Amino acid sequence: MPRSEPDLSSVRPYADRLGDGLVQLSFTLPVPYSLAARRAALELAARMGFEEPEVVHYEQLTPGYTYFVMYGRCVQTVDFESLQDEGFDIEYMDRDEIERFAAERIGRPIVVVGASTGSDTHSVGIDAMLNLKGYHGHHGLEGYRAFETYNLGSQVPNARLLAKAIEVDADVILVSQTVTQQNLHVQNLTQLVEMVEAEGRRGEMILACGGPRVTNELAKELGYDAGFSKGTYPNHLATFIVRELAARAAVPR
């Protein structure tokens, strides 16, 4: 099959040939399984902006609910070139690469102190990142030679987390917190940053936060150096830490 080069300033989905815009979408409507349901799905897809929508599969989920699989052509494009050089994302290293990079560029154990802070009782995120067991077959930082980790668990007050971080001369403080739309936990996240500042340690510590709604944009608002959300594996966090430490060592501030 002949391959043409995609135009990265104007990309759209494709299935059979570049630029065909073909998208598969699936959803459920709260309507009985019927021909009217099928027409409703077609109309909805057209309103979403898809051209030539077609229903390729539909079935009753449970009485009163119908599940659809559809195809449609997306006519919109995005300018990938303008996004590409934004440098938001980094290429992640695997564990062996991280160990080698840390040995060459850092040359000492990297101390990471983590906790779920405030009233947050969830420690799943922190455990997945730090504990040997990790998750989905990815070991946490505890399993790396490059890292020395302290997992303080959940519902840890900011003062205790900070005192521990100073005591062990931490390179990184990692906090996990569920951020809700009601802002419930945001103040606890900003307070930690402010306390690190008050202790005069902000310049020497990397602050990272993680949670289901945490993005880099939110991390910036909160005063953290990075934010990690769903889909983060321990090696993603580890890659950020070793690269950031190396970059800071290169540009003394």
Place this chain on the structure above:
Amino acid sequence: MLLSELTAPAPRLALVGLAKNTGKTVALTALLSELAAAGRTVGVTSVGRDGEEHDVIDSRIEKPRVWLRAGSIVASTDVLLRASALPHEVLERTGARTPLGTVLIARLRGEGTLEVAGPSTAAGVRAACDAMLGYGAEQVLIDGAIDRRAASSPDVADGLVISTGAVLSEDIDEVVSRTRDAVELVRLARVAHEPRARMLAIGPHSALLGEHGEHAQLPPRFALTASAADISAALDDAPQARWMLVAGALPEHFVRELAHLLHRRARELTLVLADSTKAFLSEHGPGWYAGQGLQIEVLEPISLRALTVNPIAPRSHSFDSAQLRELLHAAIGDIAIFDVMSPDYRGSRPAAIA
């Protein structure tokens, strides 16, 4: 008087909100348009991110855009400057790294809106401010983020504007009392001249000090980690102590415990901090603790220039602006209080958010 006139004596002016959506960025945009009208060259930075279209937590909330005229100086990231498509001249690469890119100092060659995200750390903010003043900014505005205060420290800024608003509570009296507590905290008095000189000489250590030159150094991280027994022992070992100097952060649980132990001993003590950004009080204001026999003072006070109010809590409730300002005035007294969106504000009002 206009907000910009009242804040003009501060070359580095910090804007701090008591929570998200208290109208910090609206106050910033009002200041920017007043300063532009007066032909002043401004520098702008943000400890968070400013000028984004939608709120980072609740995307249904639209945010005010930041419009700058040609010649303005800005500290923002390489990524956001490029995305703004505004012509600009890069004056300096600061090396400050943020989740949104590396911070540059740039002079705009054309007018327009852009997102501003400067250094996140207090030291980085100070360096960026000084750089912008060095490149010809007559005043630098430091916008806060959420409820962060570190950049309002006298180590960083020369003056402060606090933004408060309906978003703090559905109860107007609660908004007033929380604002009063925050203002009390910001206006903590400078400790008297004599012990202050001794405290500055002690350096970055926590200590108990007496009237006659004696002092006892406290263990590192005392205020972060001390138990009731530790505080008791320290107090009893220094029965003549009049001041407790706290070198770093002052968490509320420590203040609460200390006030309780002093009360039991019928003793009085003055806690002294570097400045009020080091105090983390959310349950009670300094006035309440003073009533318990525990004064709180600082080595360096903050120059609070004005309050701005946002009487509207987005997607929730709102108060009458004039009433809120009157209640705040009655509770706080001698401070200028502005609602820059109100029809009675005489400055150049920023355009309403669509």
